[in-house]
Amino acid sequence: MSGEKEIRTKIKSIQSTQKITKAMEMVAASKMRKAQDRMAGTRPYARKIRNVIGHLAMAHPEYKHPFLVEREAKRVGFIVISTDRGLCGGLNINLFKKAVTAMKEWQEQGVEIDLCVIGSKASNFFRRHGNIVSEITHLGDTPHIAELIGTIKVMLDSYEEGRIDRLYLVANEFINTMSQKPYVQQLIPVEASEEEELKHHWDYLYEPDSKEVLDGLLMRFIESQVYQGVVENVACEMAARMVAMKSATDNAGTIINELQLVYNKARQAAITQEISEIVAGAAAVG
């Protein structure tokens, strides 16, 4: 029998794969909702602190914090945020492409690159392509800012000691369930805000003094931007996985339908053959 049984086992195995992808889709969907809520919660803080920092870069403090001073770039740092697990479509690959393009631009100018990777996918990818100075993986679905601080501090320290002259963040932005966009953001030196009314010469009053306030504020700023990136990345991961698993489930359905047709044809052919054999046998006897 031309593979009737084989086709049947094949259909079975695809069906069980389909069940798995279906389940993964639903898990991702429910996790996405939670991740999205968390992301919406942390966004205002990240946005507000970016505003404040933008204002600050326009001010003229007597104390020049190193994070506010532009230096000639001899070596730049990148913080890349990826997922820990795969099966989430092109999310990580698109992000890495963006990161690699940005790094190429620097490398063509003879600038070297230090990397800080978050998530095991980035860690695996850049192990072959770059110089990783710090990494953290397996943050889980509910990352905490405390877990990130050490990793980020490595980069901040190397900036303060002059080993790197720029720091960029490469992460995914959650636009909606269907689309996530990788972006590159300059963290240090801090970029000034565009507001017109602040263009004149002015400065803050600092309490207790500008050094202490700026140190604390800038540290918090970097941490909150990276944390926001991580939280957003979880939402992106879940959304991308949900979409990828949905299309996998749909594809499995199509393949099953096609195989079912082939199977039916094979079965019909077998029956027809059997009948014609019997008829031929009967004719020979008669």
Place this chain on the structure above:
Amino acid sequence: MAMTIHVDIVSAEEEIYSGPANEVFAPAVMGEVGILPRHSPLITHLKPGEVVVRQEGKEDQYFFVSGGILEVQPHVVTVLADTAIRAADIDEAEAKAAKERAEEAMRNSQSDQEYAKANAELLEAIAQLRMLEHIRKKVAR
């Protein structure tokens, strides 16, 4: 109508308050500050305590912050709180327990780091309790 200033209070987890006010009080490290509209630009650290938003014709609103940063622009006040809770949400029993825990930890602490951590927790718990008393007095009046 009196002049107002826009106030945003955000914590790392969520947006807590956003709206106009006639006057804002905040626990800056150098002492409590009161901010009126057109205050000159100011930036300062906050210590654990309460942020009060006063609005004409409305009751004062209290928010607990356990530290953070205050930025003042002439028409905008931004409180970047480490954690901010609406005063009504503070559980007194929880606050007392936290205070005891912190005191206990301070007695038993070995390293400087542990001591500093316990001390911070204690300050926070005390600030929460003080704020609750404050509110209670207001209600009794």
